Amino acid sequence: MARSTPARVAVAAGAVVLLVAGLGACSSAGDDEHPEKRSFTLEGTTLTVDSDDSALEIVAADGHAGGRIEVTRWFDGSVVAGGEPETTWDMEDGDRLVLRENCSGFIADCSTKHRIEVPHGVTVKVEDGDGSVRASGFRDALTVRTGDGSVHVTDTTGPLDLRTGDGSVRVEDATGPLRMHTNDGSIRADVDSRQVRARTGDGSVRLELGTVPDLVESRSGDGSVTIALPRATYRVATETGDGAVDVSVPHDDASGHVVSARTGDGKVTVRTAN
Structure with a gap:
């Protein structure tokens, strides 16, 4: 005998309930104990x-x-x-x-x-389509490219070249030459590198250096730029499309320590580190 329309509806509804219950009870493997x-x-x-x-x-x-x-x-x-x-x-x-x-x-x-x-x-080169990247302990060159994800590097002495299409970049305890780039995200670095280059399309840039650098280049399309430097005399160039400029480090156009800080929209600060 064919089922009546109400019976078919009841069966379908029961299937939906079972599926929803299954979705609600899905297991998480975030704490995988057997990698x-x-x-x-x-x-x-x-x-x-x-x-x-x-x-x-x-x-x-x-x-x-x-x-x-x-x-x-x-x-x-x-x-x-x-x-x-x-x-x-x-x-x-x-x-x-x-x-x-x-x-x-x-x-x-x-x-x-x-x-x-x-x-x-x-020497390590990373090509990640979609995912965050963390790295530490490198004495040799490290290059990172990720399409979508944050990049965080610590405790390195070799050259770093870090790029993400969408995500933040953060570097700590580095001494080698440093290059950072993100299309959309903030950049933070607390390093002793003598050469630092940082660029973001949309986001703030904050650099703090523990060693007098030879060159610092920093640019943001839309966001504040803050650079804290050891006490020394610097050749400083700044530019902002819409925002204040505050330069409090000693500066001299003949200095061999070059600092460039530019943003399309935001405040630019170049100061002596505390």
């Missing part, structure tokens, strides 16, 4: 990390054997039903670590996190 670990052999002294969609933590660690890259992966998202995303991680051409996530099924949040440990003496 996956793998080890890869690196050929040469340059590593490229190629990730499509993952938060990355990259550490230059003492005690790691030369030529060995240790990777730990956590699933940091949540699922409604089924397993975690399908993950591939391979070392291509001996020097390119490729990380991919294939999200399918009832996955509410496909977030993953990778911790990558490299020995000292390795």
Whole structure:
């Protein structure tokens, strides 16, 4: 016998209730207690990390054997039903670590996190399509490119070149040459670098230097620019389209210590560090 229209409606409503209940009870794997670990052999002294969609933590660690890259992966998202995303991680051409996530099924949040440990003496280049990047401990050059995500680097002595399409950039305890760029986000740096370049399309810039620099260049399309410097005499150039300018450091156009601070809209401050 065919079901009546009310019966069919009741069955459909029950299915919807079950689905909603399932969505409400989806499990979270943010506290993954059993991460996956793998080890890869690196050929040469340059590593490229190629990730499509993952938060990355990259550490230059003492005690790691030369030529060995240790990777730990956590699933940091949540699922409604089924397993975690399908993950591939391979070392291509001996020097390119490729990380991919294939999200399918009832996955509410496909977030993953990778911790990558490299020995000292390795130059690292990061290419992340969508995800934050944290790095620390580098004595060698580090380059970061991420399309969407924040970048935070600490405790480095090598050159840094950091860029994100959408996100903040923060650097602490660095001594090597420093270049930072974001299209949309703030920039913060508390460093002892002698060369610092910072540029953001939309966001504030705040730089504090513990060593007298040779060159500081800072620019924002829309946001305040603040530079705090050790006591010395500087050659200072400032510009703002709409905002006040406050320069309180000793300045001399013949100085070899060059500081440039520009913004399209916002206050510019160049002062002596406290």
